[in-house]
Amino acid sequence: MHFKPFVFALLILFITPAVFAQEADNNNKTSDTQLSEPSELQIFRKAFPDTTFTATYSERLEDWLITVSCPTTPITTANPATSSKRREITFCWCEGRLIPEAELKRKSHYLPVLEEYPFGGELQSPSTYTKAQIEEYRQAGLASARKNEPFASQFLSDFMYYGSSRKSVEQHLARIKFLGHKVTVNEFIIEPLARVEKRILEERKTSTTIDTFLKGIDHMDGYNWREIRDVERKSLHGTAIAIDFLPIKMNKYMYWRWTKDILGDKWMLASLKSRWMPPYEIINIFEEEGFIWGGKWLIWDNMHFEYRPELIEFYKQTHTEKQ
Structure with a gap:
């Protein structure tokens, strides 16, 4: 009977660090995930300064969810406060495809939004x-290649x-x-x-x-x-x-x-x-x-x-x- 408090104390001594270690490990994973949002989002943010692109990681989908929020009407230089109303939608990142979750089963039909375009320069002869x-x-x-x-x-x-x-x-x-x-x-x-x-x-x-x-x-x-x-x-x-x-x-x-x-x-x-x-x-x-x-x-x-x-x-x- 006299050993029970001692045994309990030992259990606390050994279990508590393990719990804290696991919690710290989970926190690090979350932190790593937050730091790893798709780098291409900066391109979209630069291209569309009036639109926000917010990334949230989905454990269920094992992918990033990108919430896009943009003005309901254009914000112009002459009238920067033309519209305070905004609308938003959430896409799955899906390696840059930005598609609705319902389209994930058809993802092979789509290419990423960002594709190579030869900015500047002249055409090759x-x-x-x-x-x-x-x-x-x-x-x-x-025609067959273009369709498929x-x-x-x-x-x-x-x-x-x-x-x-x-x-x-x-x-x-x-x-x-x-x-x-x-x-x-x-x-x-x-x-x-x-x-x-x-x-x-x-x-x-x-x-x-x-x-x-x-x-x-x-x-x-x-x-x-x-x-x-x-x-x-x-x-x-x-x-x-x-x-x-x-x-x-x-x-x-x-x-x-x-x-x-x-x-x-x-x-x-x-x-x-x-x-x-x-x-x-x-x-x-x-x-x-x-x-x-x-x-x-x-x-x-x-x-x-x-x-x-x-x-x-x-x-x-x-x-x-x-x-």
Whole structure:
């Protein structure tokens, strides 16, 4: 009987440190997890400063949950307090795909939101393509490959720009005048387009190349709720964050498919001189303001620009790190 208090004390002595050690270990795991949020979130935060991206780790899913909160209407430079109301949604990180939990079983259908875009620079001359490059272009242009290949997830852009349905996006459209032409776009890209226009018009004063190009534009296309041919998924024209320049004279190659109809399997070898394309001065301005140019895609679309500041920021951060 006299030994019971002593035995109990010994048990406390040995068990307590073990409990504290386990608790400390758990705390360290939590701390490590918190410090390990996806580094790419900084790219999204830089690209969309009015939007917050909050990461919370899910033990159940063994993945990060990313809560995205953005303004209900654009916050502009002229009216920084335009909207105090916000909306939010939570995605699974899923290696950068940013998809709803319900889509996890179909994750192989999606690519990460962030994809490589060659910011800056000029196009390579097709006359210097290797056999491997030519084959890459050929494969990219096959209808069967385009339909079955995974594609970049659009759930984030659909949320940010109300693009999940025709009804919702059409409540956030605006008819604006851009470089002298009327075009319908998403209200969230009005200010970026205004910055582009201001810079182009300033450059036009001293650039005959830009002046000649602008005088040759017949009209512009913006919003168009439609699917991309062959792939059965919505074009970003359907989200109204893309615009096309259409020239008065259609006497040059400007779109890969139209070129393929003429040149067949050698469509990718059309010389740069035979292609209609904006001057690099204009392309550079668009890129510096967060737009990408379709002329740099494998299946090129030289008339096309779309607002993708996250891809521009992705290039800047990844290529700065490599230098």
